[in-house]
Amino acid sequence: MKIHLVPLFHYDVAYRWRFEEYLERSIRNLDEALRLLETEEEYTYHVEQVILLKEYWERRPENREKLRRMFKDGRIECSGIYVMPEINMISGESILRQFEYGKRWMEKNLNYRGSKVFYLADAWGATRTIPQLLMKLGFEGFFFTRGMNRRLNKTDFIWLGLDGTKIFAHWIAMGGVDFTGERKMEEMREFGVDPLEENLRRVEKVVKELRGVEPENIANILILQGGDFTEPRIIAIRVVREFNRRGKDRMFFSSLEEFLHSLKKEDSTKIPIYKGELLPLFHGTYSSRAEIKQWNRRLENLAFLVERVLSILRFKGITWDYFEDLDYAWERIIRNQSHDTISGTIVDEAYEDAIEWYREAEETLTRLLERALAKIVPEGEELRLLLFNQLPYRRRDYIEFSITIPSFNLAPILLGENGEEIPLQAEMKRVGELEGREPYEARVLAYVDVPPLGWKSLRMKFVKNRKEEEVTGKIETGVSEIKIETPFYKVVLDRRSGVVKRLWHKRMERELVDSKRPYFGELVLYEDYGDLWCIDRPIHHPTSQYSEVLIDKPYFQGEPGSETQRSHMSSHRNRIRIRENGRLRMCIEIEGRLAFWNKGPFFVHRLYLYRDTDY
Numbered sequence: 001m002k003i004h005l006v007p008l009f010h011y012d013v014a015y016r017w018r019f020e021e022y023l024e025r026s027i028r029n030l031d032e033a034l035r036l037l038e039t040e041e042e043y044t045y046h047v048e049q050v051i052l053l054k055e056y057w058e059r060r061p062e063n064r065e066k067l068r069r070m071f072k073d074g075r076i077e078c079s080g081i082y083v084m085p086e087i088n089m090i091s092g093e094s095i096l097r098q099f100e101y102g103k104r105w106m107e108k109n110l111n112y113r114g115s116k117v118f119y120l121a122d123a124w125g126a127t128r129t130i131p132q133l134l135m136k137l138g139f140e141g142f143f144f145t146r147g148m149n150r151r152l153n154k155t156d157f158i159w160l161g162l163d164g165t166k167i168f169a170h171w172i173a174m175g176g177v178d179f180t181g182e183r184k185m186e187e188m189r190e191f192g193v194d195p196l197e198e199n200l201r202r203v204e205k206v207v208k209e210l211r212g213v214e215p216e217n218i219a220n221i222l223i224l225q226g227g228d229f230t231e232p233r234i235i236a237i238r239v240v241r242e243f244n245r246r247g248k249d250r251m252f253f254s255s256l257e258e259f260l261h262s263l264k265k266e267d268s269t270k271i272p273i274y275k276g277e278l279l280p281l282f283h284g285t286y287s288s289r290a291e292i293k294q295w296n297r298r299l300e301n302l303a304f305l306v307e308r309v310l311s312i313l314r315f316k317g318i319t320w321d322y323f324e325d326l327d328y329a330w331e332r333i334i335r336n337q338s339h340d341t342i343s344g345t346i347v348d349e350a351y352e353d354a355i356e357w358y359r360e361a362e363e364t365l366t367r368l369l370e371r372a373l374a375k376i377v378p379e380g381e382e383l384r385l386l387l388f389n390q391l392p393y394r395r396r397d398y399i400e401f402s403i404t405i406p407s408f409n410l411a412p413i414l415l416g417e418n419g420e421e422i423p424l425q426a427e428m429k430r431v432g433e434l435e436g437r438e439p440y441e442a443r444v445l446a447y448v449d450v451p452p453l454g455w456k457s458l459r460m461k462f463v464k465n466r467k468e469e470e471v472t473g474k475i476e477t478g479v480s481e482i483k484i485e486t487p488f489y490k491v492v493l494d495r496r497s498g499v500v501k502r503l504w505h506k507r508m509e510r511e512l513v514d515s516k517r518p519y520f521g522e523l524v525l526y527e528d529y530g531d532l533w534c535i536d537r538p539i540h541h542p543t544s545q546y547s548e549v550l551i552d553k554p555y556f557q558g559e560p561g562s563e564t565q566r567s568h569m570s571s572h573r574n575r576i577r578i579r580e581n582g583r584l585r586m587c588i589e590i591e592g593r594l595a596f597w598n599k600g601p602f603f604v605h606r607l608y609l610y611r612d613t614d615y
Contacts, residue, residue, distance in 0.1 A: 002220050002262060003207065003243075004254035007033070007236060008046035008176075009226045010121050013083050013338035014350035023055055025229050030056050033232045034066055037075050040237050044253040045070075046224075047078045048121050050102035051335065057109060064109075071112040077255040079139075080106055080114030085337040086123050088280055089293060091300050092133060098334050099137055101327075117141040117256040122339050125280040131161030141168045141260040145175060147278030155210065156263060157274045168260060169274070176224035177206050179233040199239045203251070220262045222254075282343070289344025289351060295358040296342060299333050302365050308390035309372050312453055318375050325364050332361035376455065383460040385414065389450035396449045398584070398610065403460070405440045410462040412442055422458060423447045425582035445584050447612055470583035472611040482576065486586065488614040491607075497569055498576045498590035498605065505614065523603060525567035525594035567594040569605070585610045 011026055013019055030052070033045045047053055057064060070076045080103035087095055099114075106112045118139050120126065125147030134142055142159065148171050159169040179202070180188065185195040203223065210221050225236055236253075243251045286293075303326075310322060336354045340346050346354070377386060389395045403412060405428070414422035424446040450456045476483040481501070482493040492502035500520040503512040513520045574592030581587075590605040 001218050001249040003203075003249060003251035004220065004222045004259040004262070005225050005236070005240060005251055006046050006222065006254055006256060006259070007044065007225045007232055008048065009230045009232075010176075010228045011048055011052050011084070012122075012228070012340050013049075013051065013335060014346050014353065015340040016347055018347070018350050018353055022229070023052075023059075026052055027056055027059060029229065029231050031060070031063075033076075034063060034070070036232050036234065036237075037070050038066070042240070042253050043075070043237065044255055045076050045232070046119070046256060047076060048081075048119065049084050050078065050080060050082045050105055053078065053110075054105055068110050071106075071110045074255070077115045077257060078106065078112075079118045081118065082331075082334050083338040084121050084123065085334075086285070086339040086342045087120070087126055087130070088124060089286070089342045090296065090337050092129060093304065094300055094334060094337060095133060096137070097330055098337065101330060101334060113138075115255070115257045117143055117260050119256055120144040122146075124282045124285065124339075124343075126278040128160075128162045128275075128277055131159050131167040132163050132165040134167055135161075135165050139167065141170065141256070143170045143172060143256055144278060145172045146281055148173070149274070149276055149279055152272070152274050152276070154272055154274075157272045160273055160275045166273070168264065168271075170222065170260070170263070172222065172224060174206050174209055174223075176227050177202050178227045178230050179225060179235050179239060181231060181233060185235065195235060196238055196242060199235060200243060200246075203239065203243060207249075219266055220259060222256075222259045285343035285345055289346075292336065292342060292344050292351070292354060295355070296333065296336060299329075299358060299361050299365070302362065302369075303329060303333060305388070305390060306365050306369050306372070308453075309369065309388055312388070312390075312455075313372055313375065315453070320371075322368055322371075325368055329361040329364040329368075332357040332364075377457070385458040385460055386455060387448060387450050387458065388455045389452060391452060393452050394449065395452075396447070396612075398445060398613075399448055400443070400445050402441055402443050405442050405462060408440050409465050411465040412444055413461050413463055414446055415459040415461065417457070423584060425580070425584040427580060445582075447584055471581045472584065472586040473581055473609055475578060475581070484586070484588070484609070486609045487611055489609060491609070493576065493588065494570070495576065496573050497571070498574045498588070498592070499570045500607070507614070521605075521607075523569035523594060523605060525596060525600055567596045567600055569594065569603075579606065583611065 009026075009029055012022055014022065030047075036043045037045060053067075057067070067076070071078075080099050082098045082102035082105075085095065085098055103114050106114060116139055118134055118137075118141070120143070123144070123146065126142075126144065130142065155171045155173050157169050157171075158166050160166055179199045180195050188195050188198060206223055207221060210223075211218060225233070240251050240253065243249075306329075307326065310319075310326075313319060336342065336357055341350070341354050344351075373386060377384065385401070387399065405412065408428060411426055411428075412424070414424055416422055424444055426445075427443040428440050429443075448456070448458070473484050473486040478495070480495050482495050484491040484493070488506055490502070490504040490506060491500060493499070494501050499522060500513060503520060504510070505512060569590075569592065572592050572595065574590050576588065576590050579587040579589040586609050588607040588609075590607075591603070592605075593602045594600045
C-alpha cells in the first residue's frame with residue numbers, strides 16, 4: 001500500500017484574528033516550508049490559496065526566485081483559487097473569478113498554471129454544478145472535507161454533475177494529522193514519551209481508520225499532514241523514514257495531483273458514481289452578519305454590470321485603460337468571499353475590515369460606471385433615463401425607480417426614441433419641503449423593451465396628473481377568502497391570515513399550491529440557539545454538522561409547535577390590504593406579528609402580480 005503524505009496548513013483570511021494578524025503566522029510558515037524544501041530533497045508542500053502566495057511575494061522579495069524554482073520542480077502545489085470561499089454563498093461567476101484571478105497571478109509571477117486537483121479545504125458543502133465548472137477550468141479531481149452524504153460514505157467516487165459532466169472526487173474523511181512541534185517534543189520527553197513513536201502511532205491510527213471507511217481501496221491512501229496554521233514539522237522527515245524502515249507499506253511525500261493519478265490507475269469498476277449534492281452544513285451561517293452577504297451580491301452584480309457596459313462600449317469603439325481599476329475592485333470582492341468572512345463567522349474587527357474593502361470596491365466600480373455613462377448620454381438639458389441590456393438577446397421587462405416631483409398635480413411620463421409613450425405606473429408620496437414647495441416622490445414602474453447588448457435612452461416629462469382607469473387584477477372579497485384574478489393567475493388568500501391557499505396558472509392550467517400543505521409562502525418564526533454555524537437544533541445535537549434534509553419548497557417544515565418553530569403567519573389574524581392595483585401590476589400587502597409569548601417580530605409581506613408577465 002502507498003501512503004501519500006501531503007504537508008500543508010489551512011489558512012483563514014480572517015476569523016478569530018484579522019487579516020494582517022493571520023499573515024504574520026502564515027508568512028513564518030512559508031519561510032519554514034521553503035527551508036525544509038531546500039534542505040530535504042523528498043519534502044513537498046501544498047499551498048491552499050493564492051492570496052497567501054501573493055502576500056508572501058510582496059513581503060519576501062528575496063525568496064521570489066526560490067519560490068519560483070520550487071513550483072517549477074513540482075515541489076510546491078496550489079490549485080490556483082485566490083481565497084478558500086464558501087462556494088454555496090457566492091455566484092458561479094465569482095467562483096470562476098477566484099480561479100481566473102489566482103491562476104493569472106501565478107502564471108505571471110511563478111510561470112505556473114496550477115494543480116489539476118481543486119481541494120475545497122474548509123467549506124460547508126457543494127452543489128452539482130461544481131463538476132461542470134471545474135472540468136471547464138481544466139481540473140481532473142475535486143477533493144473535499146465536509147458535506148459527504150452519509151448514504152454514500154465513500155472516500156472515492158465519480159461525481160456526476162447536473163449536465164452529465166463527471167469528475168473524480170475524493171473525500172478526505174479523517175481530515176489531517178498533525179505532527180508534534182519542537183516545544184511539544186520537549187514536553188513529551190520530560191514525561192518519558194518518545195515523540196517519534198507518538199507521531200508514528202498517529203499515522204497508524206489514521207491508516208487504520210481510513211481502511212475502515214474504504215476497506216477495498218487499500219492500494220493508495222492520502223494523509224494530509226497539518227491543520228489550521230500549523231507550522232511545517234521537521235519531524236515529518238524522520239516519521240516517513242522510520243515508517244518505511246519498519247513496515248511493508250510505503251509512505252512518501254506527495255501531492256494531491258500525484259495521489260489522483262495513482263487512483264486513476266486502479267480498477268475504476270470499483271468506484272461508484274454519485275449523482276447527489278454534497279450536503280450544506282452550518283445553516284446558521286447563511287444569515288449571520290447578513291450585511292456581508294448583501295454587500296457581496298450587490299457588488300457582484302455591480303461588477304458584472306460595469307464589465308458588460310465597458311465591453312459594449314469597447315465593441316463600439318469607445319474605450320480607455322480601465323483594467324487596473326477593474327482588477328482592484330474584483331480583488332476586494334473575492335477577498336471577502338473567504339469562507340469565514342462571507343459566512344459572517346469573524347470577529348468584529350475583521351468584519352469592519354471587510355466592510356471597508358467593500359466600500360473601496362464600490363467606489364471604484366461606481367467611478368468606472370459614471371465615466372462610461374458620461375460618454376454616451378446625449379447632450380442637452382432634457383431629463384433622461386438610460387437603460388442598458390447586458391444580455392445577448394432582447395429584453396422586455398419591468399424597471400422600477402424613484403424621482404422627485406415638485407407637485408402632486410404632476411405625473412411623470414416616459415417617451416421613447418420616436419416619441420411614443422412607454423407604459424408606466426406611478427405611486428406618489430410626500431417627501432418633505434423643497435424650496436418652500438411640497439415635493440412628492442414618485443415610485444415609477446415601467447415596462448420597457450431594450451435591444452441586445454445595447455442601450456435605450458428615454459425622455460422623461462411631467463404632465464398634469466391623470467387618473468388611471470386600468471387595473472391589473474379583479475378582486476372579490478368573501479367571508480373567509482379573498483379571490484383575485486389577473487391575466488395570468490387566479491389567487492385565493494385566506495382572509496384571516498393572508499397566506500396563499502390557491503395559485504392557479506391560467507395559461508398552463510396548473511395548480512401551483514400543494515393541496516395537502518395548502519399554505520404557500522408561509523412565514524415562520526424559528527428559535528435561534530445563538531450559534532453561528534447551526535440552526536434549528538442545539539449546538540451539540542448529533543446532526544448539527546451532517547444534515548440530510550434539503551429544504552427546497554416554500555412550505556414550513558414540520559408541524560406548528562415543534563421544537564424550534566415558535567410562530568407562523570397562518571396562525572394569526574393579520575391586516576390585509578391592496579396596496580397597488582394599476583395598469584402594470586397589483587400588490588397585496590399583509591401586515592402582522594409573528595408573536596410568541598411577549599416577543600416576535602412585526603412583518604410586512606408583499607405579494608406582487610403583474611399584467612404582462614407571470615413572474
